Amino acid sequence: MRKRVEKSSKEKVDKVDSVIEEDNVNVTSKTADDYQCSGNLELDFTELCKLMGVKKIPSVKLKQSKPVMEHNQSQKSLESQRTTWSSEPCLEIELENEDQSKTVKISGWKVDDMMLQVLSRTLPSLSNFQCLHMWRVGLTDCTFASLRNTVSLCSNLRKVVLDGNPLPEQSYHLLIGEDSMLTDLSLRNSHIGEEGARLIGSSLSTVPTANKNLLSLNLAFNSIGDAGANHIAQGLRLNRSLLCLSLSHNQIGDEGATRLAEVLGPFALTHEEIVERRKLLIQVEQSVIQPSLVSLADSQDQPLSVRSSSSLDRLNKIAKNTTKKKDNPKKEEKPAPAQVAKKEEPKVVKKDDKVPRSQAGKIGAKDKNLPVSEQETVEVVETVIPLLDPGIVHTGGKVIHPGNTCLTSLNLSGNKLTEQSLKLFLSSLEGQGEGGLLRLSLNRNRFPSDCDIFLKIQEMMALRDPLNKNNTGQVEDEHGELKTTSAA
Structure with missing residues (x-):
């Protein structure tokens, strides 16, 4: 009887040991891939x-x-x-x-x-x-x-x-x-x-x-x-x-x-850019590029650069008609055919909801609260092909682009600029009109702080900078970070 008890207890211990060994094997065999x-x-x-x-x-x-x-x-x-x-x-x-x-x-x-x-x-x-x-x-x-x-x-x-x-x-x-x-x-x-x-x-x-x-x-x-x-x-x-x-x-x-x-x-524009522009105009003529990919807002206010181009004239008409349809959908007497409607409908919203909020201008944070029809219009305005900018003109045998007016903040502090380059910045800022830079940092360069051109640029930027209200503005510290300060 005693031998049977010892034998059964020994079998239990062996089973427990085997289970522990199996668990250890499973733990050690587990890898990062698993x-x-x-x-x-x-x-x-x-x-x-x-x-x-x-x-x-x-x-x-x-x-x-x-x-x-x-x-x-x-x-x-x-x-x-x-x-x-x-x-x-x-x-x-x-x-x-x-x-x-x-x-x-x-x-x-x-x-x-x-x-x-x-x-x-x-x-x-x-x-x-x-x-x-x-x-x-x-x-x-x-x-x-x-x-x-x-x-x-x-x-x-x-x-x-x-x-x-x-x-x-x-x-x-x-x-x-x-x-x-x-x-x-x-x-x-x-x-x-x-x-x-x-x-x-x-x-x-x-x-x-x-x-x-x-x-x-x-x-x-x-x-x-x-x-x-x-x-x-x-x-x-x-x-x-x-x-x-x-x-x-x-x-x-x-x-x-x-x-x-x-x-x-x-x-x-360079020769390469002019060639690419012509290719884009041909694609617009052949309806390869949707007219909505050109800024509709600008096309209403500014004439197209090439008056003789039938593609651009047609583009301008389509842009105006598309905007009217969105603003007054109830006034349309004859609905457009299904194929045309699909053609003019911008697919930007459906394709990607994360389109940057300012690809073609300064769109405020209120866009989220706009009605659906207005949100679609905003998406169309944001999508711009720079080489089809309606502000492009022909003069003196050259094709002149109005420039990059989407960049709102440029920091060039702590460099080696003199009054020579300040004149060009002032000229470019004056040419931008209402759009363009809202903030230009030129501190700690190689010109006196009381330089007339620098003071004029600062005055112009103070009027443009939306963060400069109530005599407050933003300056950049020695690490390149923005911090708010009060104007003296």
């Missing part, structure tokens, strides 16, 4: 670091976003925000809701290839991930390529900050290609030179292509110089999305500033 991200960054990041064998796993710090904070604690929260940056490996996560990560900040520690593999798995799984800050994380050309792929997988990511990350190949332009959905990009203090500026300028626009989503680009504290500024100006010729551009502290002199000033005012 892990399914839950959308909780704190949980997924830590678990993937363990599975991939990261020796020192960075800590994760959570904080609520500003709208969630109590009003009486807002000042304390801002102070804590400045002190949360640490040289120790750490992920700072800003939550919009209880479990939705809106912003991820990494600061001051090297992000190697293994860590980027972890981020490439966790970040795309976040449903409301909108902003990525990576300041001085030691990016290389190889890790940047991996980061770029991760950025492209994050469907809601709109802002990327890569300050203090110099790359030997200067391939930052890959983040703002034609298909990029980013609206804000900051590349301060990244040793960007002429070649990097050339690549960025080409990404902003060339004759056949242009970036359509980037609204803000910060290139402060680099080494772009005159040659690089020329490339950036070239990219601004046919770009109609960029609103804010900072080139402060970039060793830019009068030569580079002159190119930037010229593109803001009327400029002559």
Whole structure:
């Protein structure tokens, strides 16, 4: 009897040991490829670091976003925000809701290839991930390529900050290609030179292509110089999305500033641009391009540049008729045929609801409250083909474009500008009329602060700047950031 009891207890122990061994085998056999991200960054990041064998796993710090904070604690929260940056490996996560990560900040520690593999798995799984800050994380050309792929997988990511990350190949332009959905990009203090500026300028626009989503680009504290500024100006010729551009502290002199000033005012089209313009006019004539892709608002106020062109005349008539149909749908006696209606209906709204709010002008934040018919009209006005701008004229054997009037803020402080380039800026600003720049920063350059031309430009900007009401305005600090000050 005693032997039977000992035998049964021994069998139970053996079964328990076998179960434990099987569980250990299952745990050790689980890899990062088998892990399914839950959308909780704190949980997924830590678990993937363990599975991939990261020796020192960075800590994760959570904080609520500003709208969630109590009003009486807002000042304390801002102070804590400045002190949360640490040289120790750490992920700072800003939550919009209880479990939705809106912003991820990494600061001051090297992000190697293994860590980027972890981020490439966790970040795309976040449903409301909108902003990525990576300041001085030691990016290389190889890790940047991996980061770029991760950025492209994050469907809601709109802002990327890569300050203090110099790359030997200067391939930052890959983040703002034609298909990029980013609206804000900051590349301060990244040793960007002429070649990097050339690549960025080409990404902003060339004759056949242009970036359509980037609204803000910060290139402060680099080494772009005159040659690089020329490339950036070239990219601004046919770009109609960029609103804010900072080139402060970039060793830019009068030569580079002159190119930037010229593109803001009327400029002559090159031979390549004229050829492309003719191709577009033929496409309009053949109805390959929808008339709605040309600014309807401008076509009512300004005559088309080529009076003899039947395509442009027809385009102007269609533009007016389309606008009347939208404004007075009940007054139409005979409805248009179904095929024509489909042809004139703008597909921009259905295709992409995230069209930048200012591709062809300054559309205010009230657009969301407009009726459906007015929202459609706004979408049509926003979509513009620069080479079909109705303000283009023929004079002196040249085709003159009215210039880039979509850029609203330009920062050239801390460079090498003299009074020579100031004259060109003043001339371009006067030629812009009511549109164009609302803010131009020219402080800390090589001209006296009491220079007549500079004072005249400041006076003109003060009248234009909507942020300058009630004797208040915005100036840029030594880091290129905007801060509000009171006028003396």
